[in-house]
Amino acid sequence: MNDQNPNEQFDELMRRALRDEAHRIEPADALPEIRARAHAQRRPVARRPWLLTAGVAALGTAAAIGAFTVFNGNDNTANDGDAVAGPGTTTSATGVLPSQTPSVVSPTPSPVPTAATQPPATSPSSAVKTAGPTDRGVPEQSVSSAVVPVYWLGQQVGVPKKSAAKLYRTWAKVSGHPAEEAVRIMTTKQPEDPDYYSVWRGAAVNRVTRSDDVVTVDFKQLPKTDLDPDLARVATQQLIYTVQGALQDDTTSIQVTQAGRAVQKLFGQVDTSTPLGRAQAADVQALVWITSPSQGAVTGSKVTVEGTASAFEATVNYQLTNLKTRETKKSFTNTMEGQKFSPFAFSVLLTPGQWQIEAYLISDADGSVTNTDSKTILVK
Amino acid sequence: MAQPAVVYEECVTHESSWDADEALTAVYTAHYTSLVRLGSLLLRDTGSAEEIVQDAFVAMHGRWHRLRDPHKALAYLRTAVVNRCRSRQRHLVVVDKHTPKSLPDEPSAEQAVLRTAETDRVIEAMRTLPEKQRTVMVLRYYGDLSEAEIADTMGISRGSVKSHAARATKSLRQLLEQNA
Numbered sequence: 380m381n382d383q384n385p386n387e388q389f390d391e392l393m394r395r396a397l398r399d400e401a402h403r404i405e406p407a408d409a410l411p412e413i414r415a416r417a418h419a420q421r422r423p424v425a426r427r428p429w430l431l432t433a434g435v436a437a438l439g440t441a442a443a444i445g446a447f448t449v450f451n452g453n454d455n456t457a458n459d460g461d462a463v464a465g466p467g468t469t470t471s472a473t474g475v476l477p478s479q480t481p482s483v484v485s486p487t488p489s490p491v492p493t494a495a496t497q498p499p500a501t502s503p504s505s506a507v508k509t510a511g512p513t514d515r516g517v518p519e520q521s522v523s524s525a526v527v528p529v530y531w532l533g534q535q536v537g538v539p540k541k542s543a544a545k546l547y548r549t550w551a552k553v554s555g556h557p558a559e560e561a562v563r564i565m566t567t568k569q570p571e572d573p574d575y576y577s578v579w580r581g582a583a584v585n586r587v588t589r590s591d592d593v594v595t596v597d598f599k600q601l602p603k604t605d606l607d608p609d610l611a612r613v614a615t616q617q618l619i620y621t622v623q624g625a626l627q628d629d630t631t632s633i634q635v636t637q638a639g640r641a642v643q644k645l646f647g648q649v650d651t652s653t654p655l656g657r658a659q660a661a662d663v664q665a666l667v668w669i670t671s672p673s674q675g676a677v678t679g680s681k682v683t684v685e686g687t688a689s690a691f692e693a694t695v696n697y698q699l700t701n702l703k704t705r706e707t708k709k710s711f712t713n714t715m716e717g718q719k720f721s722p723f724a725f726s727v728l729l730t731p732g733q734w735q736i737e738a739y740l741i742s743d744a745d746g747s748v749t750n751t752d753s754k755t756i757l758v759k
Numbered sequence: 760m761a762q763p764a765v766v767y768e769e770c771v772t773h774e775s776s777w778d779a780d781e782a783l784t785a786v787y788t789a790h791y792t793s794l795v796r797l798g799s800l801l802l803r804d805t806g807s808a809e810e811i812v813q814d815a816f817v818a819m820h821g822r823w824h825r826l827r828d829p830h831k832a833l834a835y836l837r838t839a840v841v842n843r844c845r846s847r848q849r850h851l852v853v854v855d856k857h858t859p860k861s862l863p864d865e866p867s868a869e870q871a872v873l874r875t876a877e878t879d880r881v882i883e884a885m886r887t888l889p890e891k892q893r894t895v896m897v898l899r900y901y902g903d904l905s906e907a908e909i910a911d912t913m914g915i916s917r918g919s920v921k922s923h924a925a926r927a928t929k930s931l932r933q934l935l936e937q938n939a
Contacts, residue, residue, distance in 0.1 A: 389931075389932060392935075393896065393899075393900040394900045395878075396881030396882065397800060397900045399874070399875060400881075400882050401793075401796035401901055402796070404795060404796050406791065406792060406796075406812075407809075409791065409809065410784065410787050412813065413813050413816045413820070414820075417779070417816070417817045417821065629778070630778045630779070
């Protein structure tokens with residue numbers, strides 16, 4: 380160690396020694412335990428991007444993270460090859476000048492860090508309640524009563540027709556298996572709001588089961604209609620949003636099957652051979668919803684309208700029309716935050732009669748109406 | 760009807776391109792091993808390091824909606840792991856005073872065989888350092904962190920990082936030269 384570069388030599392010795400020491404440690408896989416504990420702790424709020432299956436998403440993001448790892452790249456599990464080099468080759472394997480190979484290195488075979496040297500008993504005691512993923516999904520729990528969201532398609536105003544369907548949500552009271560019942564409503568019932576529709580009519584749900592990482596929705600019969608790609612995509616999300624909403628789980632992917640088997644193409648477009656993830660709300664959800672009052676509601680004269688909108692500069696316009704007298708009230712309100720889905724509310728005093736409530740967004744570009752939702756109510 | 764609507768709304772209005780599970784899987788895949796190794800170097804106890812790192816990942820998952828960014832998530836994990844290791848160590852120091860022989864870091868026989876003499880000398884020398892100095896050295900040489908990153912991670916000033924590193928370097932060099 381009395382060479383000309385004592386600082387560099389010291390740095391290099393430290394790096395090499397700590398890395399060698401570190402590489403003797405091969406922790407056992409703990410992801411299932413961490414995941415189980417994370418889920419036991421709280422329900423996550425974020426969601427997965429459009430149509431990435433869990434595996435693909437994980438690979439992609441892991442690769443992205445690998446690109447900016449702050450730790451030595453050698454530490455990534457994928458690249459541990461150099462760790463098994465003998466002491467003589469260690470330095471050259473990591474691109475260090477061979478002249479710095481210390482003479483004091485003993486001829487001991489090498490720090491071989493294999494998983495085998497690490498007894499599995501070292502997994503910590505804290506990770507107790509992880510269940511191995513169940514092979515078979517379990518059916519949903521039956522409830523006597525639950526309120527579940529059911530999603531529908533709604534046509535958009537002012538945009539080319541077919542591609543413009545967006546998701547709207549209604550609430551339904553169900554008993555039994557919430558997700559199964561929600562899908563049953565989505566596939567068999569006519570939504571109360573005449574502006575909403577479903578391309579799932581004719582489909583018949585069999586049952587909904589869930590295992591650790593996937594929810595399976597099995598149909599006796601899937602819809603046979605072929606749709607254009609955009610509509611098929613949104614219609615698939617209609618199912619995913621409905622099922623995830625009923626299960627109160629935004630994150631678990633949905634596997635669609637028919638009579639227990641994966642089908643090739645849903646609506647002639649969507650590959651359902653692997654589980655499907657939830658699309659971002661901004662991509663599929665209508666930008667403005669009236670969440671209360673519901674279609675056909677009977678109210679007093681003071682009406683509070685509530686909704687959710689993703690509005691440019693947070694502005695939501697509304698118009699209320701008495702369907703008999705044509706009396707109109709027109710104004711605007713703000714969502715709590717702009718540019719993202721955020722709640723809005725406003726209150727009005729209405730004369731008795733049937734009123735139509737419309738909430739809409741106006742294009743910043745040309746002033747046209749871009750998104751609407753409307754409800755008809757009866758004011759007593 | 761309003762109650763579930765409100766609760767559910769919070770979920771629906773929340774946007775992020777990666778969900779917490781994805782982020783967890785991705786960050787885990789990329790960094791779990793190195794974080795356990797980092798913790799083991801600090802604590803000299805792999806079992807405790809695993810436990811601490813797992814706790815940190817659970818916490819990261821819970822706050823993903825606030826982090827939302829794998830860079831931040833990694834910084835968060837690193838800080839959590841370092842802090843927890845440090846407080847565990849301080850606790851162990853107290854325990855050690857009463858039971859000096861039952862150090863948790865005594866390497867098992869098979870592990871000892873695998874360590875090179877050089878590594879052995881460095882690790883033994885590191886053991887003599889005070890906790891802060893050792894942490895700085897581990898973050899610098901194993902974590903490859905800059906002075907600023909070390910300061911952020913440990914919650915100390917850059918000046919302190921410098922002086923801890925300088926003192927540690929001095930002691931280590933002396934020790935290593937003695938034994939060389």
